[in-house]
Amino acid sequence: MKVLKFGGTSVGSARRMKNVASIIGSSERKIVVLSAMSGTTNALVCIAGCFYRKAPDEANKMISEQEQKYAREIEALYRTDLYKERALQLVTEHFNHVWSFSGKPFTVFDEKVILAQGELISTGMMDLYLQEQGIESVLLPALNFMRITADGEPDPVYIREKLVALLDQHPDTSVFITQGFICRNAYGDIDNLQRGGSDYSASLIGAAVDAEEIQIWTDIDGMHNNDPRVVNHTSPVRQLNFEEAAKLAHFGAKILHPCCIRPAKESNIPVRLLNSFEPSAPGTLISNTAEKGRIKAVAAKDDITYIKIKSINQLPSHKFLSHVFDTFAFYKTAVDMVTTSDIGVSVTIDNTEYLQEIVARLESYATVFVEKEMVIICVVGDLEWRNVGFEALIIEALKDIPVRMISYGGSSSNVSLVMRKEDKTRALQALSTHLFDSSQSLPPAI
Ligand SMILES: Nc1ncnc2c1ncn2[C@@H]1O[C@H](COP(=O)(O)OP(=O)(O)O)[C@@H](O)[C@H]1O
Ligand SMILES: N[C@@H](CC(=O)OP(=O)(O)O)C(=O)O
Structure with a gap:
């Protein structure tokens, strides 16, 4: 079993989603972890901000903009009217849920529910797209297995037990789709693994199912030797050991969530960073193999x-x-x-x-x-x-x-x-x- 995580940029448009579907394929058994379409979680943070500030008109405007954006992507993604209708209904239901928080006292718990909608939408849309393409897949609700404790730390025993039980219900299925980032807390409320947390979801899932590899698919050919947003002429590093990767993630290399290496390292599961814009590029392999004498x-x-x-x-x-x-x-x-x-x-x-x-x-x-x-x-x-x-x-x-x-x-x-x-x-x-x-x-x- 492999775990493949696609970040917001990789599912950021209909075209990108189709590309992800072609990478997923259908032969090997795999769990596909998706983030929200890029920009969605930021928009949801702003909408929650409007509810805190008691500015429903502003929230309403932002929700409409999001609905229009999704309507355009749905039009481009699906071939048939049936699937376009199903996807529109899915998106409308999620944004109606977001709007249902207007005009009421707004709490941090409500904000977490709003932030979860992006991943629920992207996975729902991908599931429908795979169905339309005739690729058999099963949607695994992350809220049914991903859990953090009262200290805010993931609960690996619970995650493994619930996830394995869910997988066991589908022994003949090759492709499972699930949400990154979102989880439940110790009291059963909807929560999340912090911004950028889908990478962390993927490595927790990889560790829970003893995956042979965890793949983090993003918009760049692996970990570069410096921050490409700041420095010109950076180049990909082809091999890192777990400790080097964990240090880079902790000290700001945005391509990886700061916590995502630990579960993979503890279970000795290689992590591969790959580019969904250039799937044949070699990327970066993170494992316990150390390369001597190099910065x-x-x-x-x-x-x-x-x-x-x-x-x-x-x-x-x-x-x-x-x-x-x-x-x-x-x-x-x-x-x-x-x-x-x-x-x-x-x-x-x-x-x-x-x-x-x-x-x-x-x-x-x-x-x-x-x-x-x-x-x-x-x-x-x-x-x-x-x-x-x-x-x-x-x-x-x-x-x-x-x-x-x-x-x-x-x-x-x-x-x-x-x-x-x-x-x-x-x-x-x-x-x-x-x-x-x-x-x-x-x-x-x-
Ligand atoms: N050392 C680095 N190597 C590669 N990418 C980096 C590095 N430091 C920062 N980045 C940035 O991380 C981005 C990918 O991470 P992220 O935005 O979380 O992607 P995704 O949308 O796939 O989750 C790249 O586009 C790049 O600009
Ligand atoms: N959607 C969440 C989780 C996430 O990991 O996103 P991305 O993979 O696009 O960094 C966020 O924006 O924080």
């Missing part, structure tokens, strides 16, 4: 807050660090990067929900300096400590750029640096030039 790629994580905490000697020095980290733990705020000196510690966070409270508590035993709008630049590869020279390459590349923090040693697959947002493009470009333009190779380990 693989660079990524950048935006919206980072830098916090410098300097002890004012209120605490014995051996207690200082534990107090600092207890403070972040108390406010359930994950620290991304840490560097320390004899009198202080600098950290970065991306969740600033409790920043004020954290700073107030830290200030009882330290002076605290906060700087927002920072970025983390992360260089990833085989950076084992005996591979001399990689630090020099990175520092040389960034010699004209002010760097706030440098961190290496937490893992031997990345070096991370913190700098101002306005220096990001220059830094990424300089790293590409120094690390990838001339084919660099680190000296063998000493």
Whole structure:
């Protein structure tokens, strides 16, 4: 069994959907995970925003625009009037459901229901298209098997049990279609795996069914060695190990959801990143095979807050660090990067929900300096400590750029640096030039 996930860009129009159907084929047994058509989830977020603001006219206008967009795609997708009618009815039902929230008190639970409609529509449309093409498929409702716990973490035991039971009902079916992103929470309400979470759905599903491969189909030929939205002349990386891929995803390579590598790694299932616009391109294979002595790629994580905490000697020095980290733990705020000196510690966070409270508590035993709008630049590869020279390459590349923090040693697959947002493009470009333009190779380990 393979798991194939197609993102919003891959199902973004009738033409793209037809292309996905041709990639799906019908021979091998597979579970196809679909995102919402590109732009739909953003539109649903805006519609929910209108309901929060009590602006039903604005919501109504946006819903009409979406319905018109879907009507055009339906006209282009289906051959027969019967299937056009069925698809229109499906879309109308989902948008009527969205509209049913107008004029009532609006809660975060209602917002989650609204956000789920995009994937419910795209999978329904694909299922109808496959039927019209005579390709036998079964629609598996993700809300019947994908679940998160009260801590917001996926519940792998439940997911496996429910999904395997659903598959067992169709022993002769080759093609299963399901929704990415959406799930239920521990109380049975509709929820989701956070924005971009369809990749995560695919790897949770892959792990649940012990898939032989998880394929993430998107609009680019695999993981590139730098952010193609920012840097010119990036190139695909053909092979990554799980840890390298997880680091790139965590530190901003948008092609993968930050959490999606973990389930695949734990079950040792290879992940292949493929291009639905160019299906024969080789893409990137992510597995547990490590390629020695190479810097693989660079990524950048935006919206980072830098916090410098300097002890004012209120605490014995051996207690200082534990107090600092207890403070972040108390406010359930994950620290991304840490560097320390004899009198202080600098950290970065991306969740600033409790920043004020954290700073107030830290200030009882330290002076605290906060700087927002920072970025983390992360260089990833085989950076084992005996591979001399990689630090020099990175520092040389960034010699004209002010760097706030440098961190290496937490893992031997990345070096991370913190700098101002306005220096990001220059830094990424300089790293590409120094690390990838001339084919660099680190000296063998000493
Ligand atoms: N290192 C990288 N390699 C490849 N793509 C990247 C990288 N960093 C950012 N991206 C962006 O990720 C996009 C694909 O991810 P995403 O928008 O989530 O696709 P989908 O719609 O298929 O879910 C690419 O179009 C590309 O612009
Ligand atoms: N539709 C959801 C989930 C998702 O993963 O989308 P995509 O695969 O297009 O990034 C979102 O926009 O967040």
